[in-house]
Amino acid sequence: xxxxxxxxxxxxxxxxxxxxxxxxxxxxxxxxxxxxxxxxxxxxxxxxxxxxxxxxxxxxxxxxxxxxxxxxxxxxxxxxxxxxxxxxxxxxxxxxxxxxxxxxxxxxxxxxxxxxxxxxxxxxxxxxxxxxxxxxxxxxxxxxxxxxxxxxxxxxxxxxxxxxxxxxxxxxxxxxxxxxxxxxxxxxxxxxxxxxxxxxxxxxxxxxxxxxxxxxxxxxxxxxxxxxxxxxxxxx
Numbered sequence: 001x002x003x004x005x006x007x008x009x010x011x012x013x014x015x016x017x018x019x020x021x022x023x024x025x026x027x028x029x030x031x032x033x034x035x036x037x038x039x040x041x042x043x044x045x046x047x048x049x050x051x052x053x054x055x056x057x058x059x060x061x062x063x064x065x066x067x068x069x070x071x072x073x074x075x076x077x078x079x080x081x082x083x084x085x086x087x088x089x090x091x092x093x094x095x096x097x098x099x100x101x102x103x104x105x106x107x108x109x110x111x112x113x114x115x116x117x118x119x120x121x122x123x124x125x126x127x128x129x130x131x132x133x134x135x136x137x138x139x140x141x142x143x144x145x146x147x148x149x150x151x152x153x154x155x156x157x158x159x160x161x162x163x164x165x166x167x168x169x170x171x172x173x174x175x176x177x178x179x180x181x182x183x184x185x186x187x188x189x190x191x192x193x194x195x196x197x198x199x200x201x202x203x204x205x206x207x208x209x210x211x212x213x214x215x216x217x218x219x220x221x222x223x224x225x226x227x228x229x230x231x232x233x234x235x236x
Contacts, residue, residue, distance in 0.1 A: 071176075072204065098178070101210070105211060108210060109209060111217045118142070124136040128149070134150070143221060143224055
């Protein structure tokens with residue numbers, strides 16, 4: 001019995017010794033981790049300070065000043081480029097981004113109106129697909145329509161939009177971005193005969209409406225996934 005007790009005591013002592021070694025090793029690792037975190041934090045602060053250095057700010061602002069008088073720089077935001085897409089950009093780069101912005105805005109306006117239209121229950125008469133016994137009135141509004149429309153219908157939409165993009169509504173070279181008016185299969189442009197000042201005003205309004213529509217259709221898609229009810233549209 002004495003030998004058994006002595007053996008148990010030795011085992012306990014060994015366990016305590018191992019625990020002490022483990023605790024010491026753990027403290028060493030924590031200390032190293034704290035030092036590493038402090039170094040990373042210091043580097044992050046240095047990086048943030050460098051981002052706001054006067055020389056860098058002056059360099060960036062000089063590159064962006066060229067676009068501060070462009071169409072679309074309007075109150076209350078003024079020149080707004082939080083992602084710095086125009087940093088070190090030339091006029092060609094700006095015109096390309098403006099062209100894309102206008103196109104997205106026009107599509108978003110159609111999408112927003114289409115969402116309101118279908119959410120109100122308005123549909124084309126007849127069948128979308130007789131083979132699948134699917135009528136237009138059976139197609140829900142919003143993103144849920146993608147799950148209901150057959151792949152053949154999605155393909156038709158895709159190729160029709162591609163045809164309009166490549167063959168019909170093309171940029172008029174030498175004119176302002178988004179000008180599809182001359183030489184297109186489906187004439188588009190200003191109604192009537194506005195003056196140059198009125199044209200600039202109309203173009204500015206189109207930009208604002210397109211930007212609002214992009215936010216609007218994004219909001220509708222988000223609310224559609226969240227569910228609930230919103231004014232005008234109703235139940236999502």
